[in-house]
Amino acid sequence: MTISDSYRAKLSVLHKALGIPESFLDSCNLPLCAEPEELIATELDFYNRPQRLIPEAFAAWSEMKSAAQQDGVTIFLISAFRDIQHQHDLIAKKLNQGSSLESILSVNAAPGFSEHHTGRAVDIGTLGCDALVEAFEQTNAFQWLQVNGNKHGFFMSYPRGNKFEIDYEPWHWCFCRDDK
Numbered sequence: 001m002t003i004s005d006s007y008r009a010k011l012s013v014l015h016k017a018l019g020i021p022e023s024f025l026d027s028c029n030l031p032l033c034a035e036p037e038e039l040i041a042t043e044l045d046f047y048n049r050p051q052r053l054i055p056e057a058f059a060a061w062s063e064m065k066s067a068a069q070q071d072g073v074t075i076f077l078i079s080a081f082r083d084i085q086h087q088h089d090l091i092a093k094k095l096n097q098g099s100s101l102e103s104i105l106s107v108n109a110a111p112g113f114s115e116h117h118t119g120r121a122v123d124i125g126t127l128g129c130d131a132l133v134e135a136f137e138q139t140n141a142f143q144w145l146q147v148n149g150n151k152h153g154f155f156m157s158y159p160r161g162n163k164f165e166i167d168y169e170p171w172h173w174c175f176c177r178d179d180k
Ligand SMILES: [Zn+2]
Pocket: 116, 121, 122, 123, 171, 172, 173
């Protein structure tokens, strides 16, 4: 994936605004994620918000959701594509609420480093479980995803003890990351 100079320049501005050091762009453990050229609307998410994915990821997600349903397992979207400005705003909000940058960056990737920028990543929810909590790993949906997610091209990006030093995220799955 080519990362253009103009994209890096935009990231520098957003990072500076958040107090992220300039060296971070080249020293972050996470791969830099580009925004896609094409995105399409998915179904509304659990909160009735519009969401977008790249067409291939949306097709795979729809198939996976139907396959789960056929096995009696309900999965739904909590979040999909987010642009770099949105990522900045999420972090800025937490900074304003008093969290330290370091603690925020262990759970929210800095702008440019979130897989949600690619339009391939989904945060998945299920019935009877709060959104985006580790307890998701105890649900039928998670058991089902562990067996079947890869068949549909989805991989859990941040397992326990991942090399990116991002907290364990059993709910976060990405479509066909082939660079790891
Ligand atoms: Zn996620």
